[in-house]
Amino acid sequence: MNELLLRSLTPSVLGILVRRGADFAAAEDAVQDALVEAVRVWPADPPRDPKGWLVTVAWRRFLDATRADSARRRREELVDEEPAPGPAPAVDDTLQLYFLCAHPSLTSSSAVALTLRAVGGLTTRQIAQAYLVPEATMAQRISRAKRTLSHIGVSPAREKPGAGERPTARGRFDRPGDVATVLRVLYLVFNEGYSGDVDLAAEAIRLTRQLAGAIDHPEVAGLLALMLLHHARRAARTSPDGSLVPLAEQDRGRWDTRTIAEGVEILQAALARDRLGEFQAQAAIAALHADARTAEETDWVQIVEWYDELVALTDSPVVRLNRAVAVGEADGPRAGLAALAALDGSSPGSRLLPGESAVPRHAAVAAYLHERDGDLEAAARLYAEAAQKAPNLAERDHLTRQAARLNARRSR
Structure with a gap:
C-alpha cells in the first residue's frame, strides 16, 4: 500500500466532492471513508486510476450519508445526479483547500489540524500522536473546525485563480491576507518537527512544495x-x-x-x-x-542587514531579539546588549519588573551575550532563569547545563 500516494490524492479528491456540491464537513468524512476502503481493497486489487477510484467511492459514501439524513433535504437532488464511474476530472482544487483550511475564522491549532487531515491526508490518530494529545481531543478539534466552515458557508471557488491570485468563494473566503495565513499554518506544522509516526517537518515541506506548484x-x-x-x-x-x-x-x-x-x-x-x-x-x-x-566564517554583518529588513517587514520582538544576537556577533557583545536593552521590561510603559521580558528566550540571549562579555555571574543566573521558562525538555536541559558550566568555572 502506497500511503504517500493516498495522502497526495486526498486534497484533489476532497476538492472534487466540494465542487460537486458537498459541504466541506460531509465531503471530508466521505473522503476519509474512501481512504479506509482503499487501505482494505488496494493491496489485493489495485485500481488503474487511483484518483478516479477514490472519487467514485467517496462520492457514493457521501450520497449514502445524504440519503440517511432526512434533515438535509437540500441535498436530495444530488442523489439522482451521480456521475458515471470513470477517470477523475483534471481540475485540481488543492490550492483552494489550502486557503479553506487556513480560513481566518479558524484558530491556529484548528487550521493546523484541518490542513494535516484534509490536505495532508493524515488520520486523526496520526495527528493526535504528532501533537501528543489524546485522539478524542484531536477528533473534537477537527470536528469543530469543520463545523465552523460549514456554518459560515464557504467552499472552494469554481475557477482556479491565475498566478499569484487568491481564490474567491462564497462567504469570507476571499479575505485579504489568505496567502500569509496559509504560510503561517504550514510553518507551524514545520516547527513541530518529529513526533509519533509522522515526521511533521517533512510533511510540511511536502505540503509547501505542493503549494508552490499550485501558486x-x-x-x-x-x-x-x-x-x-x-x-x-x-x-x-x-x-x-x-x-x-x-x-x-x-x-x-x-x-x-x-x-x-x-x-x-x-x-x-x-x-x-x-x-x-x-x-x-x-x-x-x-x-x-x-x-x-x-x-567563525559566518557573515554576521550581512546577517544583521537582513535582520534589519526583517524588522522593517514585521517589527516583531522575536526578530529584534535574534537581531541582537547577530549584532553581538558582528559588533561585539556590548553592542548586542545595547540592542537587547530596548526589549527588556525596563522600557517606558512596561508592566514587567525591571530586567524581565515578555519576549521568549530573552533571558537565554542575554545570558549568551553576558558570557561573551565576561560577566559569568550574570550569565549563569540568566541561563538558570531561561531554563525555568524553556518551552521543552531538551532546551531546558541545555540551558541548565550552560548555567552549571559557568557556575563551575566561577568556583575554580
Whole structure:
C-alpha cells in the first residue's frame, strides 16, 4: 500500500466532492471513508486510476450519508445526479483547500489540524500522536473546525485563480491576507518537527512544495527555501544522547548539502522577483549560515542587514531579539546588549519588573551575550532563569547545563 500516494490524492479528491456540491464537513468524512476502503481493497486489487477510484467511492459514501439524513433535504437532488464511474476530472482544487483550511475564522491549532487531515491526508490518530494529545481531543478539534466552515458557508471557488491570485468563494473566503495565513499554518506544522509516526517537518515541506506548484508566489517559494535550509541541518542539531547542539557547535559535515543547494536555488529565484517578504528574508539569513564552512566564517554583518529588513517587514520582538544576537556577533557583545536593552521590561510603559521580558528566550540571549562579555555571574543566573521558562525538555536541559558550566568555572 502506497500511503504517500493516498495522502497526495486526498486534497484533489476532497476538492472534487466540494465542487460537486458537498459541504466541506460531509465531503471530508466521505473522503476519509474512501481512504479506509482503499487501505482494505488496494493491496489485493489495485485500481488503474487511483484518483478516479477514490472519487467514485467517496462520492457514493457521501450520497449514502445524504440519503440517511432526512434533515438535509437540500441535498436530495444530488442523489439522482451521480456521475458515471470513470477517470477523475483534471481540475485540481488543492490550492483552494489550502486557503479553506487556513480560513481566518479558524484558530491556529484548528487550521493546523484541518490542513494535516484534509490536505495532508493524515488520520486523526496520526495527528493526535504528532501533537501528543489524546485522539478524542484531536477528533473534537477537527470536528469543530469543520463545523465552523460549514456554518459560515464557504467552499472552494469554481475557477482556479491565475498566478499569484487568491481564490474567491462564497462567504469570507476571499479575505485579504489568505496567502500569509496559509504560510503561517504550514510553518507551524514545520516547527513541530518529529513526533509519533509522522515526521511533521517533512510533511510540511511536502505540503509547501505542493503549494508552490499550485501558486506562483515568491513568499511560498521563500517559505519552502527556509524549510529546506533548516531541515538540511537536522541531523546535526542533536547529540547521540538527544541533547541540543547549538548552531556554532554543530558538525557541518553532517549538513545535507544537496538540500541546502536546492533551498538556495529556490531562494535566489524568489529574491530575483523583487517582492521581498518575511519568509524570503528569514531564508536569506539561513542561507548565510549554511554558506559558512565554519561558525567563525559566518557573515554576521550581512546577517544583521537582513535582520534589519526583517524588522522593517514585521517589527516583531522575536526578530529584534535574534537581531541582537547577530549584532553581538558582528559588533561585539556590548553592542548586542545595547540592542537587547530596548526589549527588556525596563522600557517606558512596561508592566514587567525591571530586567524581565515578555519576549521568549530573552533571558537565554542575554545570558549568551553576558558570557561573551565576561560577566559569568550574570550569565549563569540568566541561563538558570531561561531554563525555568524553556518551552521543552531538551532546551531546558541545555540551558541548565550552560548555567552549571559557568557556575563551575566561577568556583575554580
